[in-house]
Amino acid sequence: MARNGSPSEQIRQVLRQLIEKGVFGVGQPVPSELELAAQYNVGRAHSRQALRDLESEGYILRSRGRRSIVAPKQQWPGRALTAVGENVVALALPTYQSRYCQAIQHGLFSVISERGYQSIAYNLSFDETGEPHFLKHVKSLGLRGLTLWIQNETLETENQLREISESGLPVVLVDHEARQTALDAVTTDNEKLGEELTRALLQRGHERVGFLRDTYNLMSTEERYLGFLRALEQAGIVYQEAWGASFNPHQAEEVMQSVDMIMARRNPPTAFYCSHDALTQVVADRLEVLGYQLGADIELATSDDDGLLQERRVPAVLMRQPGYAIGRKAGEILLERIADPSLPPRVVRLAPEWLNQSDGNAAIGQ
Numbered sequence: 001m002a003r004n005g006s007p008s009e010q011i012r013q014v015l016r017q018l019i020e021k022g023v024f025g026v027g028q029p030v031p032s033e034l035e036l037a038a039q040y041n042v043g044r045a046h047s048r049q050a051l052r053d054l055e056s057e058g059y060i061l062r063s064r065g066r067r068s069i070v071a072p073k074q075q076w077p078g079r080a081l082t083a084v085g086e087n088v089v090a091l092a093l094p095t096y097q098s099r100y101c102q103a104i105q106h107g108l109f110s111v112i113s114e115r116g117y118q119s120i121a122y123n124l125s126f127d128e129t130g131e132p133h134f135l136k137h138v139k140s141l142g143l144r145g146l147t148l149w150i151q152n153e154t155l156e157t158e159n160q161l162r163e164i165s166e167s168g169l170p171v172v173l174v175d176h177e178a179r180q181t182a183l184d185a186v187t188t189d190n191e192k193l194g195e196e197l198t199r200a201l202l203q204r205g206h207e208r209v210g211f212l213r214d215t216y217n218l219m220s221t222e223e224r225y226l227g228f229l230r231a232l233e234q235a236g237i238v239y240q241e242a243w244g245a246s247f248n249p250h251q252a253e254e255v256m257q258s259v260d261m262i263m264a265r266r267n268p269p270t271a272f273y274c275s276h277d278a279l280t281q282v283v284a285d286r287l288e289v290l291g292y293q294l295g296a297d298i299e300l301a302t303s304d305d306d307g308l309l310q311e312r313r314v315p316a317v318l319m320r321q322p323g324y325a326i327g328r329k330a331g332e333i334l335l336e337r338i339a340d341p342s343l344p345p346r347v348v349r350l351a352p353e354w355l356n357q358s359d360g361n362a363a364i365g366q
Contacts, residue, residue, distance in 0.1 A: 007042040011050035019059050019070055029067040030060055056130040061123060063097035063306075075123065089334065091147045092122040092134070093174075100305035100323045101149075104174055107327020108147055108334075115335055117144065128152045135160035138169075145170040145334045153179060153217060170337040172330045175321075177219060182345040184337060186330040188303075188321040189349035190220045194227025194273065196352065197301040200317045201271045202235050204299065210243035210262060210269035214279055221275045228273050243269045249279040259286045274302040277309055284314050304355060318355040325350050 015030060024030050031039065036047035051068055054060045058075035062068045089112050093101045105121055112119045126134060131152050138146060146164070150157060150173060161181045164171055173185040201209050211228050213221050232239050242265060245258040262268055274280035280302040284294055292298045295315030304310055304318045329348055337343060 007040065007046040008049035008053065011036055011040055011042070011047060012053045015050065015054060016057075016059060019054075020076075024070050026070050026072055029069050030054075032067065052125070052127060055125045056127060058124055061095055061097055062125060063095045066097055069097075071123070086118075087116070087144050088118045088120055088142070089145045089147070090120045090122060090138070090141070090143050092124065092138075093149050094125045094151055095123055098306050100321060103323025104149075104327040104330070107324040107329075108174075108331040109327075111328050111331030111335070117335075126151050128154050128156070132156040132160045135164060139164055139167045143169065145172075145338050147172050147174055147330050147334055149174050150176040150178065153219060168341065170334055170341065172334045172337065174326055174330050175220070177347055179219060184330075184333050184345050184347070186326050186333065186348045186350065187220070188326070188352050190223035191227035191230070192349075193303055193319060193321070193352040194224035195231045196227075197303075197317060197319055198228045198231035198273055199235075201273065201299060201301050202231060202237075204271075204317075206269075206271040206299065207235075207237055208240075208243060208267060208269045209237075209271045209273060210245075211239075211273050211275075212244055212258075212279060212283055213246045213275035215246050215248050224273075224275060249282045252282075255282050255286055259283060260290070263287070263290060263292075269298070271299040271301065274300055277302055277304045277306060280304075280309060280316060281312065281314065284309075284316070303352065310355065319352045320355055322350050322353055 015024075018024055019030070030051075033044050033047045033051065036050065037044045040047070051060065051062065055062045055068070058071055060068045061071045091105055091108055093105060095101055101123070109119050122134075124130075124134070131150075132154075135157065146169060148171060150161075153176070158178060158180045161171070161178055161183060165181060165183060171183055173183055173187075175187055177185040177187060198209060209232065211225060213225070229239060243262065245262060247254040247258045249255060272283060274283055280300055284300060287294060287298060294300065299317065300314070301317035302309070303320055304316070305321050305323065309316050309318060329350065333346060333348070
């Protein structure tokens with residue numbers, strides 16, 4: 001292993017060389033965090049950072065609950081930040097392995113292709129420094145328009161969004177809105193999502209409902225929490241903060257401590273609203289270890305955007321975000337913005353969809 005740089009940088013250099021030499025071919029899995037940590041005798045934090053850096057550079061594709069794989073060569077450095085031909089519209093999403101991201105991309109491109117535009121997708125996951133770097137250079141690519149999923153709601157990202165807007169490049173955000181910059185955006189009605197799922201739990205007889213979320217500062221999570229609180233307020237229930245928690249779902253110790261502490265209380269919750277599907281899975285696993293029968297002793301509710309919980313037959317009250325509809329609407333707004341840049345910015349929030357619902361009541365994914 002190279003001797004220059006931090007352990008994470010050394011691992012990144014070795015893996016990058018192996019990918020470029022074809023040892024790990026396109027679409028093939030690369031070693032996991034645990035395997036890399038053991039192979040190079042370092043902590044998982046170093047191997048995790050190495051994989052994040054390779055993802056930001058475009059060498060690999062990562063998604064929750066799945067093995068990292070080598071990305072198509074078109075996304076590798078020197079190839080990813082290019083636009084070819086005229087009338088090119090770009091879409092930047094965190095990953096293509098997510099079904100939700102795929103649905104957004106398919107919806108957007110279906111509209112773009114109908115109007116005779118070319119399209120290019122950047123499936124890159126950014127950290128807080130990588131995203132502003134991408135946004136800084138995207139203005140120079142010769143694009144006619146950009147559809148973008150903001151991954152880091154930071155001041156630097158907001159500043160770059162403002163510069164893009166002032167440059168005249170038409171931009172439509174998907175999944176997330178900008179907090180400070182007036183831009184077109186198409187998202188799920190996340191307050192409705194939180195309210196509907198919580199109301200479903202209340203209709204099933206639950207009065208002690210906890211809210212579990214990750215530690216990322218996302219507007220979508222905040223909006224779901226507002227909908228959650230509104231449903232409780234309408235039912236005359238005062239929420240107890242002790243029923244909920246925030247933790248990193250990728251840190252097993254945090255999950256154990258948070259869930260164990262809540263369930264050890266004298267009157268613990270009988271149901272949880274979880275902010276997303278991957279978090280729900282780890283909570284479900286921990287509850288089963290503690291001896292709870294899901295769907296009977298305790299119930300969970302969440303948005304299963306990638307079908308993860310349905311595939312694993314986790315009993316839960318499930319909705320999902322309308323990815324394809326978000327993509328199509330974003331495409332329509334982007335083309336309108338290209339045709340008339342003077343249009344005022346619009347934010348469209350689409351209704352979430354129930355999964356496996358036939359009679360108007362909450363659906364249980366099993």
